Amino acid sequence: MYELLANLALGFGVVFQFTFFDLGPISIPIPMNVIYCLIGALVGTLIGVLPGVGSVATIAMLLPITFGLPPTGALIMLAGIYYGAQYGGSTTAILVNIPGEATSVVTTLDGHQMARQGRAGPALAIAAVGSFIAGCIATILVAALGAPLTAIALKFGPAEYFSLMVLGLIFAVVLAKGSLIKAIGMILAGLLMSMVGSDLESGVGRMTFQLPEFADGISFVVVAMGVFGFAEIVRNLEASPESREILHAKITGLMPTRADLKAAAPAVARGTVIGSIIGILPGAGAVIASFAAYTLEKRVSKHPEKFGRGAIEGVAGPESANNAAAQTSFIPLLTLGIPPNAVMALMVGAMTIHGIVPGPQVMTKQPDLFWGMIASMWVGNLMLVVINLPLVGLWVTLLRVPYRLLYPSILVFCCIGIFSINNSPFDVVMAASFGLVGYWLIKHDFEPAPMLLGFVLGPLMEENLRRSMLIARGDVSVFFTRPISGGLLALAGILLVLAALPMIRKKREVLVETS
Amino acid sequence: MSEGTRPAGRQRKRLTTGHHTLDLWAAGSPIALSAFAFITAWPFDTFSGIGIFLRVLAFALALMGIVILGLRVHVPNHRDYYGGLALIGLALLAFWAGADLAGMRGFSFGAGTAPRLFATGLAIVAALITVSGLVTKGEPIGGYAVRGPAFVTLSILAFAFLIRGFTFQFGETLVRVPAFGLIIASFVTFVISAVASKETRWIESLIMAAALTAFCVLVFVYLLGLPFQLWPRF
Secondary structure: OHHHHHHHHHHHHHHOOOEEEEEOOEEEEEOHHHHHHHHHHHHHHHHHOOOOOOHHHHHHHHHHHHOOOOHHHHHHHHHHHHHHHHHHHHHHHHHHOOOOOHHHHHHHHHHHHHHHOOOHHHHHHHHHHHHHHHHHHHHHHHHHHHHHHHHHHHOOOHHHHHHHHHHHHHHHHHHOOOOHHHHHHHHHHHHHHOOOEEOOOOOOEEOOOOOHHHOOOOOHHHHHHHHHHHHHHHHHHHOOHHHHOOOOOOOOOOOOOHHHHHHHHHHHHHHHHHHHHHHHOOOOHHHHHHHHHHHHHHHHOOOHHHOOOOOOHHHHHHHHHHHHHHHHOHHHHHHHOOOOOHHHHHHHHHHHHOOOOOOHHHHHHOHHHHHHHHHHHHHHHHHHHHHHHHHHHHHHHHHOOOHHHHHHHHHHHHHHHHHHHHOOHHHHHHHHHHHHHHHHHHHOOOOHHHHHHHHHHHHHHHHHHHHHHHHOOOOOOHHHHOHHHHHHHHHHHHHHHHHHOHHHHHHHHHHHHHO | OOOOEOOOHHHOOEEEEOOEEEEHHHHHHHHHHHHHHHHHHOOOOOOOHHHHHHHHHHHHHHHHHHHHHHOOOOOOOHHHHHHHHHHHHHHHHHHHHOOOOOOOEOOEOOOOHHHHHHHHHHHHHHHHHHHHHHHOOOOOOOOOEOHHHHHHHHHHHHHHHHHHOEEEEEOOEEEEEOEOHHHHHHHHHHHHHHOOOOOOOHHHHHHHHHHHHHHHHHHHHHHOOOOOOOOOEO
């Protein structure tokens, strides 16, 4: 307990570090990291609010703005961007009935109904406050679980790491939308594509087609931007303009009534608990969390008939849950170095650009960075409430910008973003081709998220597989005979079998249909 | 669907013969893939694991194509069928591109071991997806839009080529296209991409393009200090 407080104190110390700016006779102390967090949350919301731009695309697009910063500041800003993007998604869900991303799909059900009844203000306010409360509790949870999990992680050998990644990928398969086998196919395709580039041990170029541009492999941002950014634009252009209709009703009164608060409070509490637990699981944690929270709220409610007609619990529960899950999904990344979903995969990319290799050693070697980031999560959530409640009007105006002007702007931003990472026009060309790949995937009902996860985990998996096979002198049974590794693989197997069972398969399909 | 879409390409070459239909695309695709699989199998020893695997895959694909052609099998789920075939193609491409890589040496992995492992897995799973396309019902693929994807892609490519300039060989002469810089690249990208939507109104878009270009220059060059070249350099 004492240790936890000391660590959190260290974190907040880092976040609230003052930099002194000399202005002639006086010097002004400025908490730069708080400013970074503020800017991150602000631009994250700004981009996240745009319809059809999910949090992956938002983070990818905004990566370049963190390049000039010191590593700690850059990560704090990225975390801010992430929360901003998440919140921006909820805002569009409530106001326009377009979920910014999968996590806010359920928010549209009751949130948009509330907006239609002229109660957009309270809906947005409850979403923000619920997210903030969930964020506070999840931050403490991350801090509390960080140290013990890291201790376990340090005992892991390559075999355990490999099995853990298999488990993570299986989670991603089970929780992905649609067909199981297609999700597995996507993961393998991602793993295969990640093999392009120089071999780490021998330095031989692999599957590079003798192109020097492929020597470093395909950049993660390029793939993410292509299949999530560009493909999404193409798909939106195909959709009818009516489906992008924007709410023109005026937003009056932001404050929820006393009755609203009373109804929402227990929903927030339940959502936080569900979200925190599910978020730790690898795979599409935050999505499932919000669905689970909504289902639970509907089940415990005395008036289930109100759901879908503007019940405030239907906004408060899922919004708290997805924010708590968004937070706790940092746990596997920070302690084990394994990204549990596409957004975290992007964070890995960002960390590597800043020279940080995520994993258990970050906490021991760079404690200020580790705890600073955890503290910044809380600050980021606070920023969201502070910025977003007064700025709701501004976001609404932004939503009224027609898509015909919006998408070329997004496109130009994406191009500049990709180009500036390596100053490489080839990356931009690659992203364009992945955009077409993404469009093809949409047309054939393939989910791009598992592919992206496979793409990120590929090199890590290969390295650990190689090392464990070398240590075990080529004996494959090592993965099953070592207890932790065997347990993880058994769990993965059970999960896969369960998901394939007809009964549960039906439930999965129902879940997919509602989304 | 917008006007830019056209009916699914798969339906073009279908000759109706009684109840069954002759689907040349559905039969031709696995046969073409089978030929590719034979080519990829060439560098691998006939009796090595991968050699056998690739040859079996090639024969299976050829057989499937012939059966679809001969019995006039109707493919009920196009999304899975063609999706699976494309993934088989990706796996084969990986085998082909990585044929020169070293395999296992004793207990240690060579550079080619992991890629081949993943490619084998992908080929097997993709084959299952293809089969599921033959035995399950599914929605048709739907039309591919042409205008949207074409102009969006074109605009991104325009950015890539304008920002840095490029050189290419045209017959004997080396043609050099100069770097046009951020301002022209952003503006042109915006304008080309605007063609992708039929809702675009031109005066409004041109004003927006100019404003956005100015904004990008301000943010990326002046505020963030990223090293962009602004104007054309010859």
